[in-house]
Amino acid sequence: MKGITKVFPGTVACEAIDFDLRAGEIHALVGQNGAGKSTLIRVLAGIYPRDAGEIFIEGEPVEHLTPWTAHDLGMRFIHQELNLVPQFNVAENIVLGDPYPFRFGRLIDWRRLNRHVGSVLADLGISIDPRRSVQSLSVAEQWMVAIARALYSRGRVLVMDEPTSSLTREDVQELFDLVRSLVAKGTSVIYISHRLEEVFELAQRVTVLRDGHKVTTTDVDSIDLSELVRLMVGGSPQKLYPTIEEDRSVGKPVLQADELTSIDGRLVDLSLEVHEREVVGLTGLLGAGHNEFADSLFGVGAQFSSGQVLLDGKPYEPRGARDAIGRGIGLVPAERRSQGLIGEMRIWENIILAHLRHFLIDPITQIIRHREANREALEQMRSLRIVAVGPEQEVRYLSGGNQQKVVLAKWLLRRPRLLVLNEPTRGIDVSAKAEIYGLVRRLADEGSGILFVSTEAEELAGVCDRVLILRQGRLVAEIPRRELSAQRIMEACYGG
Ligand SMILES: Nc1ncnc2c1ncn2[C@@H]1O[C@H](COP(=O)(O)OP(=O)(O)OP(=O)(O)O)[C@@H](O)[C@H]1O
Ligand SMILES: [Mg+2]
Incomplete structure (x- = not known):
């Protein structure tokens, strides 16, 4: 060429x-x-x-x-x-x-x-x-x-x-x-x-x-x-992983799963907690149940036959996206194209999508405060370094990694109580990764609970306060910050 x-x-x-x-x-x-x-x-x-x-x-x-x-x-x-x-x-x-x-x-x-x-x-x-x-x-x-x-x-x-x-x-x-x-x-x-x-x-x-x-x-x-x-x-890159204090103090539990068993048997007796100000990693080999658990919190996929989920101490039955958003959960799905974005809509429209009510002039007319929405979107685009012509560009014309960043921007704008990230850095370049890890930590520092679901041991070790490991739907290990390494995580995944 x-x-x-x-x-x-x-x-x-x-x-x-x-x-x-x-x-x-x-x-x-x-x-x-x-x-x-x-x-x-x-x-x-x-x-x-x-x-x-x-x-x-x-x-x-x-x-x-x-x-x-x-x-x-x-x-x-x-x-x-x-x-x-x-x-x-x-x-x-x-x-x-x-x-x-x-x-x-x-x-x-x-x-x-x-x-x-x-x-x-x-x-x-x-x-x-x-x-x-x-x-x-x-x-x-x-x-x-x-x-x-x-x-x-x-x-x-x-x-x-x-x-x-x-x-x-x-x-x-x-x-x-x-x-x-x-x-x-x-x-x-x-x-x-x-x-x-x-x-x-x-x-x-x-x-x-x-x-x-x-x-x-x-x-x-x-x-x-x-x-x-x-x-x-085009210069020296920033540090990939943020510095994390060991034994940081965390707040009260945001998410509690109590002996969850799914009908399809992919999750068995799963109990876990995510606290305010805490980034909890969840991982396993393919099909171990970590990705399924993430989606289930949004009412997608697995349904539970026993056990319960508490959000801020109150029972929560994941039924669907509207429900989840109403209760303060955000989800970055693994499959951004089909589950996280509307390609024919503009960047700003996608970004405010989970936060629409906030941008309505009043609920009856359903007119959106366009200028404000645009400004917010622009700010998110700047902080995540989304490469695009502007907030008016349709999402389908963005490069793969930039589309993923739009999904993230949607939830960063909303500051959820619990943010569930399912493989959030797939297809994302190195400097944007550093950006995202930093943002995740910042969100936690500001009080959100983060469930970071990923199959990349390296990044889990770099960004989480502790990491939970599933094997065949069961929780088999928990690794605290001071023992975290990619090696330890991989060993636990394979049962070593
Ligand atoms: N059909 C299109 N219409 C308008 N702009 C486009 C279109 N396709 C790509 N672009 C723009 O061209 C630039 C290069 O995009 P491209 O998809 O080639 O990036 P990439 O290197 O593959 O990135 P990634 O690693 O995120 O996949 C981006 O700014 C993107 O927004
Ligand atoms: Mg590409």
């Missing part, structure tokens, strides 16, 4: 970017949220027409790139936002863009299709029935399907835009093995990730983007982590 420029109204997403991919290499593409990574990839995929620049494949210039010609040229993409068709089943999604098998010339041979897709999935070590509809799958499973789609008919170039943010450690390792075996067969890979340790593990070269410009391309061997971060941030 030579001199690639892509301009959106109010934003130069990519400016004169040169990028080259060698045969058989894994080339990482990194940069902060909004740096232009996904845009560059979408230009390559023929989704966005470029405003300037040239693209060559094996030396041949490519003029009119569309998603179809890109596919024909042997390029396969796993986009950041998945782009699966939810109403289609797994097999249909996977063959999308490739010819269906036919019988008698014009009838789709479903049996053969399902068998073929089944064998592709099996090769990838994925056990999902090809006939299941995509919308019934978990997020991690949907990622597996997206990966299978990209690998269904082998291309010469595979582009992955943050494929691992929703995967477990084990799945990540499997994916890496897979990628390496494809590379051994001659595929070249462009790999985007905010997990920089993955860059060092997987890639041979790395290209850094900042504010739509290319900073550099370099061999991974000739650079270390802090240097890479410095290139991304």
Whole structure:
């Protein structure tokens, strides 16, 4: 790619970017949220027409790139936002863009299709029935399907835009093995990730983007982590984790769960407390119940057959979002796109959404104090460093990480009694992470109780006052601040 420029109204997403991919290499593409990574990839995929620049494949210039010609040229993409068709089943999604098998010339041979897709999935070590509809799958499973789609008919170039943010450690390792075996067969890979340790593990070269410009391309061997971060941030980065006093005094309990058992058996006899001014981590391996518990407090997912939840000492039966918000709970859901945002609405509208009444002139007319809402939104955007044209921009046009920040802004504005964060830093760049950890601590210092649910042991150790570990729905360990380390957390998760 030579001199690639892509301009959106109010934003130069990519400016004169040169990028080259060698045969058989894994080339990482990194940069902060909004740096232009996904845009560059979408230009390559023929989704966005470029405003300037040239693209060559094996030396041949490519003029009119569309998603179809890109596919024909042997390029396969796993986009950041998945782009699966939810109403289609797994097999249909996977063959999308490739010819269906036919019988008698014009009838789709479903049996053969399902068998073929089944064998592709099996090769990838994925056990999902090809006939299941995509919308019934978990997020991690949907990622597996997206990966299978990209690998269904082998291309010469595979582009992955943050494929691992929703995967477990084990799945990540499997994916890496897979990628390496494809590379051994001659595929070249462009790999985007905010997990920089993955860059060092997987890639041979790395290209850094900042504010739509290319900073550099370099061999991974000739650079270390802090240097890479410095290139991304454009200066020395702030400290990632805040300083936390040991044995800080906390207030009275905000959340108390008392011997909770869910009907589906994913949570068993779970008792825990979160106090005012306290950040409590909750973790486990995939399916251990931590993510499920977070959502259940908002009345989503698990229902309880016994036990009870108290909020500020009063019984609370999680029924739904309105209920939860009314009782002072905020939730940053793991799946921001489908559960945390309304893409067609503007940034300011999303930010005030959980706080609407506060911005109404009076409840009868339902007219919103637009100027005030806008000002508040702008302030949140500034403190979270949300990269956007302005508060009037529709959320769907923001980069992935910036969308996540909008979800956070919504709850920071409201100052909930209890803030439940479910994997809040997925897809978030390093400096925004530091920002978020700082904000979480500040919210706790101001009196909120925080339940920090995450699968990243590192960040739990960095941000929590204590961490609770679940295994198969049961609470199996509690680690206090002075003993906290990523190592300790991982050991407890695995039962070591
Ligand atoms: N369709 C669009 N319309 C308007 N602006 C857009 C559009 N797509 C991207 N942008 C803007 O272009 C810039 C680059 O976005 P891009 O999605 O490429 O970032 P990114 O590097 O992938 O970030 P992240 O790590 O958060 O995914 C951002 O400021 C974003 O708001
Ligand atoms: Mg992106």
